[in-house]
Amino acid sequence: MNTETAEKPFLIVGSGTETVAPGLHILRGQGQSFVAETDAGLVVVDTGPGGAVTQGMVEAVRQLSDAPLHALCFSHGHIGYNAGLPQWLAHAAARGEPPPRVIAHRNVRRRLARYRETHALQQRMAEIQFRRRPGFFEHRMPMHEPTETFDELLVVGQGAQRVELRWAPSETDDAIALWSPAQRVLYGGAALIDSIPNIGTPFRTLRDTVRWADTLEALAGLGARLAVREFGPSIDGEAQVRQVLLHTAKALRWLRAEVVRGMNEGLGERELLARIRFPDELFGVPWMKPSYGDPSYIVRDIYRSENGWWDRNPTSLHPEPPEAVGQAVADAIADKGAVVRQARALAAQGRTQLALHVIDLLATAGGDAPEIAEARTLKAGWLRARAAQVESYVSRNLYQVSADMLEQGTQARFSIR
Numbered sequence: 001m002n003t004e005t006a007e008k009p010f011l012i013v014g015s016g017t018e019t020v021a022p023g024l025h026i027l028r029g030q031g032q033s034f035v036a037e038t039d040a041g042l043v044v045v046d047t048g049p050g051g052a053v054t055q056g057m058v059e060a061v062r063q064l065s066d067a068p069l070h071a072l073c074f075s076h077g078h079i080g081y082n083a084g085l086p087q088w089l090a091h092a093a094a095r096g097e098p099p100p101r102v103i104a105h106r107n108v109r110r111r112l113a114r115y116r117e118t119h120a121l122q123q124r125m126a127e128i129q130f131r132r133r134p135g136f137f138e139h140r141m142p143m144h145e146p147t148e149t150f151d152e153l154l155v156v157g158q159g160a161q162r163v164e165l166r167w168a169p170s171e172t173d174d175a176i177a178l179w180s181p182a183q184r185v186l187y188g189g190a191a192l193i194d195s196i197p198n199i200g201t202p203f204r205t206l207r208d209t210v211r212w213a214d215t216l217e218a219l220a221g222l223g224a225r226l227a228v229r230e231f232g233p234s235i236d237g238e239a240q241v242r243q244v245l246l247h248t249a250k251a252l253r254w255l256r257a258e259v260v261r262g263m264n265e266g267l268g269e270r271e272l273l274a275r276i277r278f279p280d281e282l283f284g285v286p287w288m289k290p291s292y293g294d295p296s297y298i299v300r301d302i303y304r305s306e307n308g309w310w311d312r313n314p315t316s317l318h319p320e321p322p323e324a325v326g327q328a329v330a331d332a333i334a335d336k337g338a339v340v341r342q343a344r345a346l347a348a349q350g351r352t353q354l355a356l357h358v359i360d361l362l363a364t365a366g367g368d369a370p371e372i373a374e375a376r377t378l379k380a381g382w383l384r385a386r387a388a389q390v391e392s393y394v395s396r397n398l399y400q401v402s403a404d405m406l407e408q409g410t411q412a413r414f415s416i417r
Contacts, residue, residue, distance in 0.1 A: 011080070011130075012053060013231065017060045020226055020234060021183040023161060025064055029057045030081055031230045034178055034187040038157030041070025041100075045178055045187060047084040050142070054084030058091050068097045071156060073165060074104035074146060075189035075230065076175040077111035079122065085144040103154065104146035105167055107174035112143050125203040131397040168219065170212045171198050179222055186224035186241070191215050194232020196288045197252065200297030201394055209256050209302055213249035220245035244287050251282040255295065259302040268312040269303045294392040323366055330365035330372065340374055347378075352385050363406075380406040 011030050018026040023037035029048035036043040042065060048054035069092045074082050085102065092100055115122050123137045154165040160182040168177040170191035178187040186192075191212070199207045219227075220242050227235040227245070235241045262272045278295045282288070310317065319325065333339055339361050346355035359382070362375035380403040387399035 012049075015053075015056050015060065017064055019064075020228060021180070021185045024180055024183060024185050026228055026234075027057055027060060029053050029084075031075075032228065033057065033075070034189075034228060035061055035064065036156075036161075036163045036178060036180065037065055037067060038070065038161045038163055039159065040157050041068045043071045043073065043156055043163060043178070044069065044088070045073045045176075045189065046075045046081045047072055047088045048082075049080050049140070050084040050087065054087045057084070058088060068092070068095070069100040071101040071103050073102075073176065073178075074108055074174070076172040077104070077108040077115075078172060078190075079115060079126075079141045079143060082144060083140070083142050099147075102144075102147040103165065104149055105174040105176050106149035106151055107172075108146060109149065111172065111174055112145065115141075115143060128401045129201070129203055129394055129397060131401055168215045169208070170215050171207060173208075175215075177219060179224075184223060184225040184238075186219060186222060186227045188219060188227055189230050191219065192227060192229045192245075193292070194229055194287055194289075195291040196283070196293045196295060197248065197298070198293040199252075200299070200301030201293065202297070202398060206301055206305055208305070209252050209298060213252040213256075216245045216249040216252075220249075247282075247285065248287065251288060252298070254279075254282055255298050256302055259299055260306070263303065263306060269300060269307070270311075272299055272303060290391045292393045294390075294395060297392075297394075322364065326364035327366055330362050330367075330369075333361060336362060336369075336371035340371060340378070343375075343378060347382055347385075352382050352389065356382050356386070376406050379403075 013030075013032055014028040016028055017035070018028075020026060025035040025037075027033040027035050027044065027046075029046065030053065031046070033044065033046035033048065035045075042061065044061065048057045069088065072082075072085060072088055089099060092098075119141070123141060126132070126137050126141070127134060150165065150167075152167050156163050156165065162181065164179045164181065166177045166179055168175045168189060168191040172190060175190040177189050177191060179185075197209075197212055199209055199212065201207075223238060224241045225236075225238045227241045229235070235244050258276055259272060262275060267275065273296055276296075276299055283295055320328075330336070339358060343355045343359040346352075346358060356379060359375050359379050362372055363379040365372050365375075383399045383403040383406070387396040387403075390396060390399070
């Protein structure tokens with residue numbers, strides 16, 4: 001694995017602050033956090049990943065205001081965004097202030113409990129998804145509990161400095177947004193990014209496509225004149241805010257309708273993926289670019305939400321172990337060289353994905369036979385080629401990590417062993 005690539009900062013968007021309205025500020029760290037100056041004190045959304053990044057966030061806030069910390073809020077429950085919570089608490093204590101409130105949506109506690117139960121799995125998935133060396137996240141995934149939670153709405157402050165914490169289920173079921181009614185500024189948190197909604201990520205649990213659309217429509221109804229994204233530039237102007245939010249919601253609802261239509265016709269997941277064409281008027285706009293997620297991911301998530309795990313092939317109902325299947329298929333092929341030649345020919349025609357399907361007839365087998373070793377080498381190279389062909393950051397990393405594993409002679413599967 002390229003360790004230089006692997007050790008680059010993780011979702012860090014920069015440092016410092018940006019004032020977007022009097023008393024309202026973007027705070028850069030792991031994604032874009034947010035600070036609101038209220039009459040009760042400072043309200044900070046997300047405390048950062050810890051270490052030097054969080055320390056820089058604390059120092060940046062103190063260049064804005066000397067007011068006490070009133071509340072530290074979780075924008076959502078994903079690990080890392082609030083790993084730096086103890087540093088903020090220590091900062092408040094060192095100033096002689098009472099402990100600030102630590103606020104989150106009530107579903108955060110359930111999420112953190114699940115993450116603790118599956119900690120090794122979460123760590124391994126993160127290493128692969130973000131192309132980090134094995135063990136990178138071993139000491140980088142601390143989890144801290146909120147001291148209070150809310151369901152739908154929590155108000156902090158009064159008058160012109162009042163802010164509202166609003167449940168905004170989207171990427172997670174515990175996401176929140178911050179709304180300043182007096183200044184009509186919205187901090188959208190995980191619900192609002194500058195690319196297609198992150199639904200259906202290959203390693204993650206189901207995310208509700210329609211619920212995300214519902215949230216975007218509800219946020220659009222607030223009438224914000226400025227909307228701050230978790231990642232990407234802010235959206236300026238009431239008309240533009242409405243356009244981006246409602247357009248995104250419309251695209252998500254279109255996806256749901258198209259997948260349902262195909263399922264009702266009896267199509268399976270791969271047949272749906274082959275059929276659906278994503279219209280430019282919905283998916284060709286800048287805020288729907290597939291830089292992290294991908295529309296095909298969303299198709300798969302919607303499909304999974306209404307279907308079981310079966311791929312419609314009866315052979316897969318009660319399968320043999322994958323190692324045995326790979327070996328049996330390879331043993332059944334008398335002319336292994338012909339498989340390699342066909343795969344090479346497809347790759348030479350630019351049909352890299354089809355070449356991968358063919359080479360897997362040999363590449364998934366065990367042993368060190370020359371044709372098997374060649375198949376693995378070819379597969380690794382074609383995975384890197386595929387990584388250059390896709391826009392999604394996640395897809396690129398999964399291709400690259402798989403190639404790394406093949407070249408290192410490790411099992412090309414995503415176990416935690």
